Amino acid sequence: MFLSKKTCVSLLLASSLYVSTCAVSFDGQYIQPTTTNDAVEWWWGSAVGIPESPGSPGPVLQFLFYQGYSVLADSDHSSLPEYYITINGFFPNGTDFSLTVPATSGVISEGNGNEVTGTWGTVGGFRISSDLKTMFVTFTAPDAPYGISGSMNLTSNRANHYGCNVTDSPYFDVSKPSQTLNDPEETLFTQLGWAVAIPGGTADVDITINGTQLQFTGNGYHDQNWMPLALNEFISSWYFGFAEIGPYTLSYVSATPLNSSVVFNTGYLATDQAVLQNQCSVNGSKTTDISIIQPTGEMAGAEGTTAPSGWTLTYVVDDGTEYEFKLVPTGVNPDIVIYQRWTGLISGGKKGEKSYEGVATFEWLNPGLNVYSA
Ligand SMILES: *[C@@H]1O[C@H](CO)[C@@H](O)[C@H](O)[C@H]1NC(C)=O
Ligand SMILES: *[C@@H]1O[C@H](CO)[C@@H](O)[C@H](O)[C@H]1NC(C)=O
Ligand SMILES: *[C@@H]1O[C@H](CO)[C@@H](O)[C@H](O)[C@H]1NC(C)=O
Ligand SMILES: *[C@@H]1O[C@H](CO)[C@@H](O)[C@H](O)[C@H]1NC(C)=O
Ligand SMILES: *[C@@H]1O[C@H](CO)[C@@H](O)[C@H](O)[C@H]1NC(C)=O
Ligand SMILES: *[C@@H]1O[C@H](CO)[C@@H](O)[C@H](O)[C@H]1NC(C)=O
Numbered sequence: 373m374f375l376s377k378k379t380c381v382s383l384l385l386a387s388s389l390y391v392s393t394c395a396v397s398f399d400g401q402y403i404q405p406t407t408t409n410d411a412v413e414w415w416w417g418s419a420v421g422i423p424e425s426p427g428s429p430g431p432v433l434q435f436l437f438y439q440g441y442s443v444l445a446d447s448d449h450s451s452l453p454e455y456y457i458t459i460n461g462f463f464p465n466g467t468d469f470s471l472t473v474p475a476t477s478g479v480i481s482e483g484n485g486n487e488v489t490g491t492w493g494t495v496g497g498f499r500i501s502s503d504l505k506t507m508f509v510t511f512t513a514p515d516a517p518y519g520i521s522g523s524m525n526l527t528s529n530r531a532n533h534y535g536c537n538v539t540d541s542p543y544f545d546v547s548k549p550s551q552t553l554n555d556p557e558e559t560l561f562t563q564l565g566w567a568v569a570i571p572g573g574t575a576d577v578d579i580t581i582n583g584t585q586l587q588f589t590g591n592g593y594h595d596q597n598w599m600p601l602a603l604n605e606f607i608s609s610w611y612f613g614f615a616e617i618g619p620y621t622l623s624y625v626s627a628t629p630l631n632s633s634v635v636f637n638t639g640y641l642a643t644d645q646a647v648l649q650n651q652c653s654v655n656g657s658k659t660t661d662i663s664i665i666q667p668t669g670e671m672a673g674a675e676g677t678t679a680p681s682g683w684t685l686t687y688v689v690d691d692g693t694e695y696e697f698k699l700v701p702t703g704v705n706p707d708i709v710i711y712q713r714w715t716g717l718i719s720g721g722k723k724g725e726k727s728y729e730g731v732a733t734f735e736w737l738n739p740g741l742n743v744y745s746a
């Protein structure tokens with residue numbers, strides 16, 4: 373079921389010089405970011421609640437426990453904090469909040485089974501249970517200028533997974549195209565790791581931000597990523613999203629490396645009964661067992677740019693059955709040209725059958741500054 377220690381060590385030794393440790397737990401430390409390399413590893417989690425009023429984002433709390441930087445303006449980041457937590461969200465009335473809390477350290481320790489504890493100095497931390505069923509997150513930076521304290525608990529409703537329907541590798545190399553790849557393509561297929569410990573479930577949030585309480589129960593999600601370079605050093609464009617809708621738990625990534633026309637997709641779709649899809653592939657390389665995310669329409673985006681006003685997400689599972697979902701933004705945070713993260717509504721289901729509704733988070737990371745038009 374889980375990555376064995378031996379497989380992991382040989383995989384990582386073959387793939388990267390930056391690696392000095394190897395995760396023995398599914399959600400552990402896979403790469404070693406330092407102040408003198410461009411490696412980054414982050415643990416991300418999300419709670420999205422039901423909107424208070426139509427058209428407004430619901431209460432949202434999303435965190436990233438960082439080691440290193442997902443976007444680097446300059447490889448010399450020695451003056452920046454190596455460890456920090458970024459927190460973004462919305463209050464129930466739709467007002468957004470964002471903060472970054474630097475930490476003196478970011479230590480991952482692995483316990484029994486798959487238990488992982490993350491300790492970010494004195495400002496926050498998390499613990500994933502040995503069965504990967506729960507994640508307990510705390511924020512302990514109540515003093516100005518941060519003003520955040522409280523906790524969040526995620527309870528999983530699905531089994532953990534990697535991106536390519538395999539249990540022995542967190543990388544996308546099984547979908548690597550056969551032609552000679554450029555460096556950014558090679559990095560995407562062989563060195564960008566993705567481990568989804570909590571594909572979906574419930575989130576209980578109770579935090580205080582600058583004296584205002586944010587307490588709600590919503591949908592939960594938690595994954596982690598790592599890579600030897602910052603994303604902007606090898607990725608041009610990247611779409612990611614996840615949702616719980618009716619009986620379905622879903623997520624997707626679609627990424628295009630720099631200097632490349634390759635569109636890499638990974639898609640996950642599951643119900644209580646079955647994992648309907650867990651695939652990775654190059655867009656256009658096959659016609660079933662695929663996921664496609666397509667931006668549609670136009671709206672005002674970050675910093676005067678144009679953004680999609682919606683998205684269509686299609687899963688064609690192995691037997692040809694299609695599932696289709698529409699995503700429509702209700703709020704955005706962060707909202708910068710290289711990174712827009714929307715909260716919104718999702719509707720859809722199996723094509724031609726009952727359509728469900730839910731809440732979703734979906735993002736466009738655009739380090740290549742690609743210009744969008746419908
Ligand atoms: C929304 O709620 C936040 C937190 O309670 C509050 O600070 C803000 O003023 C509210 N905004 C509006 C427009 O009511
Ligand atoms: C909390 O208050 C401080 C000081 O007024 C301010 O700098 C900070 O941005 C506030 N935090 C949030 C998340 O609004
Ligand atoms: C995904 O993996 C499972 C378990 O090994 C297998 O039963 C299933 O057929 C695989 N799905 C596809 C589409 O290959
Ligand atoms: C999360 O779980 C911990 C440990 O059981 C508990 O102390 C805390 O109150 C919970 N937090 C929320 C928001 O439910
Ligand atoms: C992309 O191509 C340009 C022009 O050939 C080159 O200067 C640049 O280094 C390439 N970027 C990467 C990340 O390989
Ligand atoms: C992905 O492939 C589908 C056909 O399977 C095509 O309609 C779509 O335009 C492709 N998307 C991109 C971004 O190339």
